[in-house]
Amino acid sequence: MTPEMKGFLLLTVIKLIVVFTVIMTGVALLTLMERKVSAWMQNRMGPNRVGIAGLLQPAADGLKNILKEETYPAEANRVLFLLAPALSFIPALLLAAVIPLAAPLPVDFAFTLGPLGAFAYHGLMPVQVADLPIGFLFVLAISSMGVYGIALAGWSSNSKYSLLGGLRASAQLISYEVAMGLSLIPVLLLSGNVSFSVIIAEQQRGPWYVLPLFLSFFVFLVSGFAETNRLPFDLPEAESELIAGYHTEYSAMKFSMFFIAEYANVVTVCMMVATLFFGGWDIPFIHWDESGGVLPTIVTGLIFFLKVFFWIFFVMWIRWTLPRFRYDQLMSLGWKVLLPMALAYVMVIGLATYLIGDVAHIASPVTRGLILFALNLVLGCGVFLVLDRGNVVSGSERRRVPGRRAAPLRVGG
Amino acid sequence: MAIGVKVMKRPEREVSYVRATLKGMALTFKHMFQPRVTMQYPEQKSTDEWRISPRWRGTHRMLTDEQGRSKCVACGLCPQVCPANCIKLVPGEDEEGNRYPLIYEIDEFRCVFCGYCQEVCPEEAIHVGVHYENAEYTRGRFVYDLERLSSQTHAVSTLWDPADPKGE
Numbered sequence: 001m002t003p004e005m006k007g008f009l010l011l012t013v014i015k016l017i018v019v020f021t022v023i024m025t026g027v028a029l030l031t032l033m034e035r036k037v038s039a040w041m042q043n044r045m046g047p048n049r050v051g052i053a054g055l056l057q058p059a060a061d062g063l064k065n066i067l068k069e070e071t072y073p074a075e076a077n078r079v080l081f082l083l084a085p086a087l088s089f090i091p092a093l094l095l096a097a098v099i100p101l102a103a104p105l106p107v108d109f110a111f112t113l114g115p116l117g118a119f120a121y122h123g124l125m126p127v128q129v130a131d132l133p134i135g136f137l138f139v140l141a142i143s144s145m146g147v148y149g150i151a152l153a154g155w156s157s158n159s160k161y162s163l164l165g166g167l168r169a170s171a172q173l174i175s176y177e178v179a180m181g182l183s184l185i186p187v188l189l190l191s192g193n194v195s196f197s198v199i200i201a202e203q204q205r206g207p208w209y210v211l212p213l214f215l216s217f218f219v220f221l222v223s224g225f226a227e228t229n230r231l232p233f234d235l236p237e238a239e240s241e242l243i244a245g246y247h248t249e250y251s252a253m254k255f256s257m258f259f260i261a262e263y264a265n266v267v268t269v270c271m272m273v274a275t276l277f278f279g280g281w282d283i284p285f286i287h288w289d290e291s292g293g294v295l296p297t298i299v300t301g302l303i304f305f306l307k308v309f310f311w312i313f314f315v316m317w318i319r320w321t322l323p324r325f326r327y328d329q330l331m332s333l334g335w336k337v338l339l340p341m342a343l344a345y346v347m348v349i350g351l352a353t354y355l356i357g358d359v360a361h362i363a364s365p366v367t368r369g370l371i372l373f374a375l376n377l378v379l380g381c382g383v384f385l386v387l388d389r390g391n392v393v394s395g396s397e398r399r400r401v402p403g404r405r406a407a408p409l410r411v412g413g
Numbered sequence: 414m415a416i417g418v419k420v421m422k423r424p425e426r427e428v429s430y431v432r433a434t435l436k437g438m439a440l441t442f443k444h445m446f447q448p449r450v451t452m453q454y455p456e457q458k459s460t461d462e463w464r465i466s467p468r469w470r471g472t473h474r475m476l477t478d479e480q481g482r483s484k485c486v487a488c489g490l491c492p493q494v495c496p497a498n499c500i501k502l503v504p505g506e507d508e509e510g511n512r513y514p515l516i517y518e519i520d521e522f523r524c525v526f527c528g529y530c531q532e533v534c535p536e537e538a539i540h541v542g543v544h545y546e547n548a549e550y551t552r553g554r555f556v557y558d559l560e561r562l563s564s565q566t567h568a569v570s571t572l573w574d575p576a577d578p579k580g581e
Contacts, residue, residue, distance in 0.1 A: 041441045045451040321437040384431050 003110065007121035011107065015129045016097075023096050027263040028058035030312065037316045068252035073157055076249065080156035085250065085257035088149025091142045092264035097129035098138050099271045100196050102281045102301030106292050126197060127281075127297060135194040139272060140181055143227060146265065147173040150229075150236065150246050153258070157249035165245025168327065169229060169236035175334040176226035176233075182342035183219035186349040187276050190372075200280035204290060206365030210277040212372030213349065214380055217277040219342045224269040226334065229262060230315055232322040235330055270311035278307050341383070348379065467571045470526040471544040473519050474569055475562035476537065483563050484538035487512045491530035491539055499523035500530065517559040521547065532572055540569035 001009075032047065032054060039046030047054035072078065105127055110120035132138050147170050154166015187209055188194055191202040203209055210217050226233040237245030247258045274280060281300035283289040289296045289303075325333070352375055356362050362371070452460055459465065476484050487504030499522075505515035528541045544567040549555060 037445075040445040043444055043447050043450045045449050045453075317438060317441060318434075321441045322434060384429070 003118035003120035077156040084153035092261040095268040102127040154246040176223040179338035180223040207369035231319040274307035470541040474565040
């Protein structure tokens, strides 16, 4: 191996360790944050006994989960039962590898380390574990792998609640995966690339994509909630109906793995939202953050953290605000609202970018972004003021026979 | 036959899901800055809004006279009236003919805390107490003997007075 390859390998290993540690610590603190936020929204105090202001609560929870008994249902499929937590845990952690956390860091070193030989690295180091050219396609692919863990957990537990939870999770994840994928096509249309670093670079040149692609952002956010099984879409673990859904039969650390996977997925979705629609680590209106250096890397990292933190708070905010959907409402929202909306939006944005770029010959991304923003204002008003009137998300699914009124309630039939 | 589904008439033209969501979010956000209602229990046992009722019927207490002897005369009314049959009383008599309890035990696990023992006691000896922290390490510790009942120091319960039903 050349010293450059070894240097690259060394940096990647360091980045792996750092990202893994950050995600695991972050997830632990998120459980505390969730409890704190829920408490505050209910005029309570939340955990405040362990450590200063309850900061050591996640450690206490983790310790408890490690020491608890691992139970196995008698009729469970032992192999799959053991495999399922790992299968949902690993994809959740894999996703964090491809998201850029800060501006590229200029690295320049060359040294020799005993028998390992020479290490060297010159140039900009992207602050992400792998700057994959397939970008968000990787995220879409791996995030749908997570459904294996959930479906297998539900099936292998050999319990009716688990099975129903697993089935619901698979149906829900597959349905919303479609809308999610389609909502990202406008991003692709505007940036011309699926790679995260290119998408961020494009957003630095023009406005953040939340302005020109607001409806895409909306669809992505809603399907992101569904993908992570968070309220109002937490049908797979609806505790009032299914005890705990697919992880009913799990205890101790295996249950914890599902929990960590869920929160890691939340972090990933929030990172995706921040990266794809809110400029990633970009600081708006100034170009100092793109100059390259240690300080810009640290500051942009903090900015990215703040953006992600806000969206995580938003996820929790929604969770403690909205009640759970009914299952048919969930499915009709996914297939009858979000999917057609995303499809139509792809066509509208496609046509608009064609007209702007090839007919009107406007090359400036700022002008293009502003024109699309105006278009989105009109479309957004249409969707949220006109269509969202019991037509889009209906309270009740009305089944009407043509030419007849809805069948009256049969009493005692 | 299909199950008849009752479809409620809702003002669907007037409702907007997105706006209702935003309204709910504003409400929950507002609640984050409202004062907390939590009472920090082990440190703080009563607040201005909440304190334990003087009529609370908790674990028992036997009152004693000036010489430190229990007021009980072993008349046997409390084991008689007890609906849970949790009082064990063995009466004794000294040389002067005074009756006193040889054994007086209350099984607090059996007790239903009705307070009849306090009500029926002619000597105002046995009382239910205003007390609720009773954790023990063994079940046996929940059978309170005479010595334990006499050494309790918590306030005794105020019984309901028909002349003053609201305790004013």
